[in-house]
Amino acid sequence: MYAQMIKSEATQEDPEKLAAFQARIDAGEKIEPKDWMPLGYRKTLIRQIGQHAHSEIVGQLPEGNWITRAPTLERKAILLAKVQDEAGHGLYLYCAAETLGVTRDEITEMLLDGRMKYSSIFNYPTLTWADMGAVGWLVDGAAIMNQVPLQRTSFGPYSRAMIRICKEESFHQRQGYDIMMKMASGTPAQKKMAQDALNRFWYPSLMMFGPSDKESVHSEQSMAWKIKMNTNDELRQKFVDQTVPQAEYLGLTVPDENLKWNEETGHYDFSQPDWSEFFDVLKGNGPCNRERLAARNKAWDDGKWVRDGLLAHAEKKAARKVAAE
Amino acid sequence: MTRDMAFFEFLCRMGDNTLVLGHRVSEWCGHAPVLEEDIALANTALDLIGQTQMWLGLAGEVEGEGRSADDLAMLRDAWDFRNVLLAEQPNGDFGQTMMRQYLFDQAHVLLLQKLAGSSDERVAGIAAKAVKEVAYHVERSRDTVIGLGDGTSESHRRMQAALDLLWPYAGEMFTDDEVSGIMAGEGIAPEPSSLRAAWDAAVQETMSEATLVIPDSDFAHAGGKTGFRHSEHLGHMLTQMQWLQRAYPGARW
Numbered sequence: 273m274y275a276q277m278i279k280s281e282a283t284q285e286d287p288e289k290l291a292a293f294q295a296r297i298d299a300g301e302k303i304e305p306k307d308w309m310p311l312g313y314r315k316t317l318i319r320q321i322g323q324h325a326h327s328e329i330v331g332q333l334p335e336g337n338w339i340t341r342a343p344t345l346e347r348k349a350i351l352l353a354k355v356q357d358e359a360g361h362g363l364y365l366y367c368a369a370e371t372l373g374v375t376r377d378e379i380t381e382m383l384l385d386g387r388m389k390y391s392s393i394f395n396y397p398t399l400t401w402a403d404m405g406a407v408g409w410l411v412d413g414a415a416i417m418n419q420v421p422l423q424r425t426s427f428g429p430y431s432r433a434m435i436r437i438c439k440e441e442s443f444h445q446r447q448g449y450d451i452m453m454k455m456a457s458g459t460p461a462q463k464k465m466a467q468d469a470l471n472r473f474w475y476p477s478l479m480m481f482g483p484s485d486k487e488s489v490h491s492e493q494s495m496a497w498k499i500k501m502n503t504n505d506e507l508r509q510k511f512v513d514q515t516v517p518q519a520e521y522l523g524l525t526v527p528d529e530n531l532k533w534n535e536e537t538g539h540y541d542f543s544q545p546d547w548s549e550f551f552d553v554l555k556g557n558g559p560c561n562r563e564r565l566a567a568r569n570k571a572w573d574d575g576k577w578v579r580d581g582l583l584a585h586a587e588k589k590a591a592r593k594v595a596a597e
Numbered sequence: 598m599t600r601d602m603a604f605f606e607f608l609c610r611m612g613d614n615t616l617v618l619g620h621r622v623s624e625w626c627g628h629a630p631v632l633e634e635d636i637a638l639a640n641t642a643l644d645l646i647g648q649t650q651m652w653l654g655l656a657g658e659v660e661g662e663g664r665s666a667d668d669l670a671m672l673r674d675a676w677d678f679r680n681v682l683l684a685e686q687p688n689g690d691f692g693q694t695m696m697r698q699y700l701f702d703q704a705h706v707l708l709l710q711k712l713a714g715s716s717d718e719r720v721a722g723i724a725a726k727a728v729k730e731v732a733y734h735v736e737r738s739r740d741t742v743i744g745l746g747d748g749t750s751e752s753h754r755r756m757q758a759a760l761d762l763l764w765p766y767a768g769e770m771f772t773d774d775e776v777s778g779i780m781a782g783e784g785i786a787p788e789p790s791s792l793r794a795a796w797d798a799a800v801q802e803t804m805s806e807a808t809l810v811i812p813d814s815d816f817a818h819a820g821g822k823t824g825f826r827h828s829e830h831l832g833h834m835l836t837q838m839q840w841l842q843r844a845y846p847g848a849r850w
Binding site: 329332333335336339340341342343344345346347348349352353355356359360362363366376401451454455458459461462567570571572574575576577578579580581582583584585586588 | 616620623624626627628629630631632633634635636639640642643646647649650653666667670671690691692741743744745747748749751752753755837838840841842845847848849850
């Protein structure tokens with residue numbers, strides 16, 4: 273999915289090396305794992321890629337919540353395929369993070385004990401089938417806005433992971449919109465579900481871009497390193513401009529009285545989300561924070577005997593092979 | 598029983614096995630012991646649901662009353678389901694899930710290999726596609742059963758418990774009846790009992806490599822594939838699986 277509120281690390285290193293590094297980035301070169309890189313660049317990327325990977329993993333839960341209740345076999349298959357893709361995205365991203373010198377298990381432990389975050393959007397509940405549409409349309413839509421520019425990010429493995437992920441995400445977004453179309457043109461109850469889903473997911477989707485970062489020092493450093501490609505406000509505006517006509521096409525109402533096309537700017541004016549809610553969710557007080565983290569911890573703890581068992585078997589097998597040679 | 602009635606029953610057995618087991622496997626989504634297993638379980642569930650669409654689609658066609666695969670999946674009650682009891686057993690721990698999967702996959706792959714040569718082209722076509730997927734399922738579930746059986750003392754203990762628990766549900770996959778007799782007579786599908794020896798041999802080999810002991814009993818629960826007496830678990834599964842279709846009749850999704 274994406275990463276939010278990543279603070280870049282301060283770097284105190286040889287100015288000459290730093291200048292040469294910056295020159296490579298400015299020239300559009302990709303930085304590869306074995307290349308020299310500032311410690312701050314490495315640490316910021318581990319945090320950003322790790323958080324992105326965790327978001328993919330936790331993001332399985334709100335959608336997994338509806339797999340067993342999908343209304344048709346086809347919808348069930350599509351949703352399964354989507355959640356499977358997300359687990360796959362998690363895998364590429366953990367691999368990209370590993371090239372920076374952390375193991376998957378290390379950063380998984382950091383997710384589980386709360387030292388690392390995942391995207392706050394997954395702390396909202398999925399309450400009706402229309403939420404499967406809204407998540408695909410709005411949440412994946414917002415994720416794509418964040419991720420498309422990251423295909424050009426300076427770190428090679430991250431950039432390559434993003435290229436693969438973006439292809440699948442745009443498919444997910446179309447599937448989500450397809451569910452919304454069916455619901456919005458369906459029975460009155462279905463239409464009500466669709467509107468309700470939009471009402472609940474609109475502002476949390478706007479929050480996915482993070483608070484305004486116009487004056488953030490951290491953002492400036494990340495943008496110079498091409499770890500961050502656009503400001504949060506630019507991406508949020510782009511998302512609103514793209515999404516409002518799609519809502520109109522569905523015959524649904526965006527829950528914002530101030531939403532208005534502005535001829536002068538060529539963009540929509542819109543209300544900011546309630547940022548105090550955003551910080552509450554970030555602090556652990558979202559509607560589902562406890563459940564999501566508890567589910568991941570339970571999966572990890574319950575799975576320990578499986579991981580240990582398979583590892584022990586692999587070691588025995590290797591030992592038998594050596595003994596036979 | 599007419600040929601078409603038997604054929605419909607047979608197709609429901611195929612489709613309900615994949616539907617019910619696919620549903621069970623999909624319950625794991627996001628909760629597996631390791632990321633690779635999340636991916637593999639979702640993939641297995643996805644294959645099984647895809648096969649369900651084909652088997653139940655053909656069942657509706659053979660029945661000729663205009664019921665689609667979705668109608669059969671979402672609007673029948675438990676007594677009309679024809680899956681074996683093994684498929685509807687709860688997931689339990691990961692070991693129980695994988696043991697259930699292996700016992701089923703090993704029979705499934707042997708059956709599909711035969712069905713690929715069915716006298717009915719539609720059956721042969723579905724089987725030819727499904728057998729490729731199921732060959733992968735059995736390879737994976739077999740490796741997992743072996744790995745966990747042979748792993749640590751705890752994983753061994755859990756796998757032996759899973760085998761002991763599920764063994765009495767394996768035999769139902771190999772019982773013959775009027776439906777299977779008609780199918781065999783028509784050359785559409787083999788008698789299930791004809792697959793038993795090959796299954797026994799494969800399972801014996803797997804369990805021996807897994808250092809697990811097959812229970813010394815050939816007792817087999819019955820009642821799933823005839824629909825006579827399912828376990829209590831199936832009804833609960835259907836309340837979840839069929840909820841939207843039942844709550845909003847006639848809506849299109």
